[in-house]
Amino acid sequence: MVTLQDIEQAATRLDGVVVKTPLLQSAVLNERTESKIYLKPENLQHIGAFKFRGAYNRLSQLDAAARVKGVVAFSSGNHAQGVAYAAKLLELPATIVMPTDAPEIKLAGTRSLGAEVRLYDRHNESREQIAADIAEDRGATLVPAFDDPYIITGQGTVGFELMHQSADLQTMPDVVLSPAGGGGLLAGVSTAVKAINPQTEVYGVEPESFDDHWQSQRAGERVRIDGTTPTLCDALMATTPGEITWSINSQLVKEYLRVSEDEVRHAISFAFRYLKLVVEPGGAVALAAILHNKIALAGKHCCLVLSGGNIDGSLLADCLARYPEP
């Protein structure tokens, strides 16, 4: 398991390396939800997403021999860029296995950070196999996207920071909402939040078509969904919770909320219009959940993680055109 102390150590390791993202407020959002909302905008993190935290934390653990041989990872884009940027800072080679249909902004971003990108066809190739082959050929270390203690504690620094930033503002959130893909961010955040203030309730948010955490909680065990219904939330397309992440989230997360594709589009447009923040689909699910009343918040203090902002311009334009009004 992962403890608050592990997360504190990660925070020390990441100090001065990651962006300590601010805790933002919005009068419009407060008024609309009749509550006090605090935003943790991880879209303002290096590479535009929280993933850099876990990646750097993991890569910094490699010994000299492992560093020379480099790392390999597979990802639709944010973990890819997180690993690529961490590898760049630590001066070690990185190969990233990415689907051909990854957002252009994520493909270009990963390449511009100096990583070698190996494209694969999501329908006919196994990214796990490709990555395993590269790891074997080169002796490279495989960096998992979420199911790893160092990845989880790295992401947990998001929760650690937001609790301390809340305390600095003389408040404690009643509720914390975080997106759930493989569950790494959620596991890290829930560990930090519950250890610092057990009364705070932590919720995970998923797209309706990738509700593996919601289904797993109902079933009382890890469920694998078929994952064939598409979603805009490319960052949240895990089909089953991670083994380690689920062992944490099944204990600490109160409930899972699900949002529709249109609710996500609306949240992206709302963030543009009122928050002046660029948020990608997977990064907008928690905002979508509160805008669409998936949880009763009146009078409460709520902190939500905007986990990333790597959205293609064409998709943003489409969301704005569909939801020009509040």
Next chain:
Amino acid sequence: MVTLQDIEQAATRLDGVVVKTPLLQSAVLNERTESKIYLKPENLQHIGAFKFRGAYNRLSQLDAAARVKGVVAFSSGNHAQGVAYAAKLLELPATIVMPTDAPEIKLAGTRSLGAEVRLYDRHNESREQIAADIAEDRGATLVPAFDDPYIITGQGTVGFELMHQSADLQTMPDVVLSPAGGGGLLAGVSTAVKAINPQTEVYGVEPESFDDHWQSQRAGERVRIDGTTPTLCDALMATTPGEITWSINSQLVKEYLRVSEDEVRHAISFAFRYLKLVVEPGGAVALAAILHNKIALAGKHCCLVLSGGNIDGSLLADCLARYPEP
């Protein structure tokens, strides 16, 4: 004249009312400019622009009799929303005279804040006359957009904050860049910055087609440009520096930089892609200036004000389509 002490008083007045916007950094921007860039994102301010600061500071000075009669202002949109929101908080009536071609997001925003909007045709009507008539009819107080000591000191809290936030980060900017429209923000910022650290150089940035400050500095006196060449920067369309603002800026501002319309479009797209911030044309001029090397920055610490984010979705989409790449 306006002093640092006046700005400190404004800061006290605005404490807990305005958003204390964070000071952000971007590794991509640092690398690209070979310098250390700090961003003061006033697009994250209430109403999406710094204008709320000055408006609230000004309106809070009205006595009980004046409050009952309310206020009137003219503006293409950010001052409009700033006055409207300040009036809402202080519970007094506001009428705003706005051009028919103001950005939709600014018109809708002003109305949604409860202000009465009086539209006028920029080519055939005088907004000054319309506002003066309303002021006379109702006994309402006219709230100037920039040429007023309370407006200037309110906007000056941007400079006050950024200097203190820099100090908290154990740094002092060598250079501060701020957009220049009527010069209110620039006058407030330059007053605060130069009083706190006289070595810091302050620059104003204008669109090429509304370079009244640049021309005034060359001429050694306030110049009025004809203002018929259009610009995307609706927030910076003053045709001459303010009288009070110029008396300050002519003493404290080192130089003026000018950016083209395409450089502004590119900066908006860059902010989307790398900063994950929504910035309007007038708010992006300082960013455009450093991206397009209008000033030598290598090795320096530079703070720039992103003054607003109220851009229509269609214009943002156009900028992203024109500049899809870095």
